[in-house]
Amino acid sequence: MTNNTDNAGANKTNAYETWDKQRGAIHTHIGGWEIGVSVTTYGHSLIDELVGKKSYFEILILSITGTLPEPRLAKWVEALYSCMSFPDPRIWCNQIGTLAGTARASAVSGITAGIQASDSRMYGPGTLSDVYNFLSFAMEHRLKGATVEGIISSKSRHSGSQPVIPSFSRPLASGDERVIALNTLTEELGFKWEPYMVLVRDIELYMLRKYNKSMSLPMFVVGFLRDQHWSLEQIQQVLSIMVTAGVAACYSEALEKPAETFLPLRCTDIDYCGAGPRTVPI
């Protein structure tokens, strides 16, 4: 194994070999644009094979996973994006779109700022890794013979306390209408219930019975996509901009109204609770 610390590198002539190999060249598996000849994405001609023949979501998934998905899987992901398109400026990421609109930031700045905000521990694609890691933990223990009760109770901070399970504490609401919609679509599209979905269902049944808590969308989504053999990184990348429509709606409306008129605040609307007036030391 190579020791990559600076000190070790200083004594070797090839400590920077990794960088030298990449220097002045790009190595890619994706494809590229050969001007006037073709644009290739993972072996498919973008213009001749994909444009107009495959949906945007099929191309998005291809671009990240390297494989053209079944059309029904792309349709499922598109439906998920639709589920994430709440046009309500009170939702954090959407409100950033609204604020960008009211401040007359450009559409790209405003909408991407909102998308960036959804990289959150509380909602949006930022929550996916916790769910993914929990399901890895749960499946590993289930395969070793652990019960769902045992798996869940091991996530209690101390004996008898409620367990902390990702995706069972949706902000602002309990229950999740989007899970119901996606569940229906999953069945309509003919997807079978594979091991992770079965595990997710068993966990939810237990949580409902024991704590009256139902899962929110991320648990359902990650369970389903793990059964499609997607890695955490692939899940994160395909779903990275899934709040776009909601943010864009809010940005758009704010832009139509006079600047800075979104929930305007008077000076007295802000409560200052810091130190009192004092002299600047010289």
Add this chain to the structure above:
Amino acid sequence: MDEKYRKSTIKSRQEVFTDRVATRIWNETPSVNNPYIAESCQCHGYDLHALAHHKSFSDVIFLLQKGELPTPPQSRLFETLLISMINPGPRHPATRAAMNAGVGKTNPAHILPISLSVMSGEHLGGGEVTAAMTFLRKHRNTVPQQVVDDLLKDNFRPDEGDWHIAPGFGSHYGGIDIVPTQIAEALLKQPGKGAALSWAKEFVTSLHPHSLGWLTTGVAAAAFLDLGFHPRAGAGLFQLAAAPGLLAHGLELANKPRTALPFPDDEHYFYEKKKTAVTKDERKKYDEQYR
């Protein structure tokens, strides 16, 4: 379109790109053992450690942009401006975006970029600073009162919302903003002030009878011009000045519960369907009323 035809009409422009990146700003001397590791850095010829020891942060920002260290009056003017603009306050949309990201548990590393994205806007943001610098440069040889007269002749106060009669100048919440006026007055007392601040002051004096005045963006624009900055640098410098305040407000809420910011309830949330088409009933009613 025929495939053969399409491919034959799309050709590379054969642009010649440089093989190497060039900069006049920063020089890195490589270490003896590893060419990827710098042993020393020079900013426009000055050693980084010497700058850190003897110069202020704002002086080095100036150096990075201009290539020369500021004179003492420039240094004082720039420092005063940067501190004056250090926090747009908790009501500015950019600050609120930072706070929103903080309380929303957005990755803290995103707080600053998010708020700076909002701070790029053309309303009291970086976009307006650049536009104001361009405006001031364009009119610097015209008598301010004449510019005001022309603007009033060619433009109309909007029915609602603020009126920025020119970028950086106008009303805020319907009136003359006080703090930017105070900042401008403070900058105008400094020896580093120049023609742009002086021209803008006269311009503002002519605007006052119309309840229009300095905006923060106009003050920043005039001072940046007097310091010799190009308009394209204005937006970024303005964002840079505001960054400490934006970050502080965002971080203040990052470890607070999500209930620490207001979240209007449904009673205060009104879904008003946008009228998209006239219904038959509406048509009938209209006909009855107006025919």
